[in-house]
Amino acid sequence: MSTSGDSDTIAQTDGERPTTSTNRRQPYGQGFLDTISTGWAERPDSTPPQRAQAPYAAARRDAVSAAFPGSRVVVPAGGLKQRSNDTDYPFRAHSAFAHLTGWASDAEPDAALVFEPREDGHDVTLYFRERADRTTAEFYSNAAIGEFWIGPRPSLAAVAADLGVATAHIDDFAGGEDDRVVGEDAEVTRFVSELRLVKDDYEIAQLREAVAATAAGFDDIVADLPRVIAHPRGERIVEGVFHLRARSDGNAVGYDTIAASGPHACYLHWTRNDGAVVPGDLILIDAGVEVDSLYTADITRTLPVSGRFTAVQRRVYEAVREAADAAFAAARPGVRFRSVHDAAMEVIAARVAEWGLLPVTAQEALDADAGGHHRRYMVHGTSHHLGIDVHDCAQARREMYYDGVLEAGMVFTIEPGLYFQIDDTTVPEEYRGIGVRIEDDILMTADGPVNLSADIPRTADEVEAWIARLSS
Numbered sequence: 273m274s275t276s277g278d279s280d281t282i283a284q285t286d287g288e289r290p291t292t293s294t295n296r297r298q299p300y301g302q303g304f305l306d307t308i309s310t311g312w313a314e315r316p317d318s319t320p321p322q323r324a325q326a327p328y329a330a331a332r333r334d335a336v337s338a339a340f341p342g343s344r345v346v347v348p349a350g351g352l353k354q355r356s357n358d359t360d361y362p363f364r365a366h367s368a369f370a371h372l373t374g375w376a377s378d379a380e381p382d383a384a385l386v387f388e389p390r391e392d393g394h395d396v397t398l399y400f401r402e403r404a405d406r407t408t409a410e411f412y413s414n415a416a417i418g419e420f421w422i423g424p425r426p427s428l429a430a431v432a433a434d435l436g437v438a439t440a441h442i443d444d445f446a447g448g449e450d451d452r453v454v455g456e457d458a459e460v461t462r463f464v465s466e467l468r469l470v471k472d473d474y475e476i477a478q479l480r481e482a483v484a485a486t487a488a489g490f491d492d493i494v495a496d497l498p499r500v501i502a503h504p505r506g507e508r509i510v511e512g513v514f515h516l517r518a519r520s521d522g523n524a525v526g527y528d529t530i531a532a533s534g535p536h537a538c539y540l541h542w543t544r545n546d547g548a549v550v551p552g553d554l555i556l557i558d559a560g561v562e563v564d565s566l567y568t569a570d571i572t573r574t575l576p577v578s579g580r581f582t583a584v585q586r587r588v589y590e591a592v593r594e595a596a597d598a599a600f601a602a603a604r605p606g607v608r609f610r611s612v613h614d615a616a617m618e619v620i621a622a623r624v625a626e627w628g629l630l631p632v633t634a635q636e637a638l639d640a641d642a643g644g645h646h647r648r649y650m651v652h653g654t655s656h657h658l659g660i661d662v663h664d665c666a667q668a669r670r671e672m673y674y675d676g677v678l679e680a681g682m683v684f685t686i687e688p689g690l691y692f693q694i695d696d697t698t699v700p701e702e703y704r705g706i707g708v709r710i711e712d713d714i715l716m717t718a719d720g721p722v723n724l725s726a727d728i729p730r731t732a733d734e735v736e737a738w739i740a741r742l743s744s
């Protein structure tokens with residue numbers, strides 16, 4: 273038996289931080305230590321087939337290699353983050369790491385993808401903590417990573433076959449002073465972010481799956497509206513119903529679900545979700561399923577809780593839809609990303625001016641320098657790139673993003689809204705407490721935009737028919 277000695281000593285030295293509180297640790301008896309490493313069947317060292325994403329990830333790595341000749345580039349997966357004593361947040365690999373390895377919901381914490389320069393290009397190796405041999409204390413005493421606690425972990429050979437990349441143990445990785453590390457080196461960080469601006473076929477297929485699962489989650493919510501209304505914290509029921517769909521059909525939600533009923537809809541990122549859902553109000557639901565590859569949808573629908581819009585709710589709703597449709601019509605290859613927002617803003621400004629809410633004309637409000645009055649009712653932007661991150665490509669340069677040009681393969685949201693806060697005295701009382709957003713996920717193609725989420729009811733009439741069909 274190679275494992276011997278005091279178990280506390282073993283447990284305290286097998287991780288970088290204590291993995292369990294020490295004030296209640298029970299010492300292992302010698303009988304345990306003498307036998308724990310024996311009696312286990314041989315584990316078949318089967319290697320899985322290469323996953324579908326592998327050739328796509330290889331092409332992305334080639335792009336990184338070509339952009340940084342002679343540099344040692346390191347892409348860390350990131351590590352576990354403690355939530356509470358002995359409890360971590362669910363691990364989610366860094367998005368650049370997932371993109372360049374194809375290792376996503378199943379990635380190991382503390383892994384690193386390393387581009388080692390050679391004369392011509394790079395040798396690329398994925399370092400990670402291979403599963404511990406059953407003769408080690410890690411196997412049984414490390415609650416954070418030991419297989420006794422968290423279940424099977426992969427071998428170097430299995431991951432190499434799965435991802436189509438060379439693998440090595442993380443203990444064999446030594447960082448260097450000149451390493452260019454994603455997240456630390458601005459140029460490398462920017463490059464890998466911009467590399468995601470145009471999606472490949474694999475990514476587009478994953479985003480379609482994320483949208484389909486999200487559509488099913490919205491159906492689940494609509495079908496459960498009676499339960500939502502009956503519960504004093506109906507917003508939580510909405511969140512929970514969607515979460516069930518996200519966890520059963522995907523990896524997780526791509527961001528915290530916004531279930532914002534009544535005046536809560538005017539708080540743009542309302543995620544407290546502890547309110548009642550009251551007939552007569554609208555409920556704004558912004559939710560997205562993240563599939564196992566980590567690509568996420570980002571979709572918003574605003575529903576009349578009773579099943580029917582009031583006249584003023586419908587007026588606001590249809591103005592937002594008109595803005596969304598104008599933005600969609602403006603989007604095509606070769607136009608600037610920001611022109612999509614401009615098209616939505618023209619409609620928003622025109623409608624709020626028509627309703628008498630502005631101290632100036634719509635024309636004056638749209639003046640880039642002196643105007644902006646209408647933005648009081650929609651302070652957020654109309655679009656963002658969508659992919660592995662809900663707000664994808666966040667480190668891209670402005671000239672590649674907001675001032676950049678739309679290209680086939682880009683995926684982005686169109687999500688105008690109108691929000692009249694409950695205590696906003698600039699609007700007539702009948703508007704106060706109404707918040708509407710309609711958000712769709714758009715794929716740009718050479719032939720123009722495709723609304724990936726078009727099958728989720730969008731018009732006021734369609735939304736009413738949807739509720740009538742599913743929740744009665």
Ligand code: GLY
Pocket residue numbers: 527558570656662687711
């Ligand atoms: N769900 C956040 C957003 O729509 O951007």
Ligand code: MN
Pocket residue numbers: 570656685687711
């Ligand atoms: Mn969005």
Ligand code: MN
Pocket residue numbers: 558559570571572711
């Ligand atoms: Mn959203």
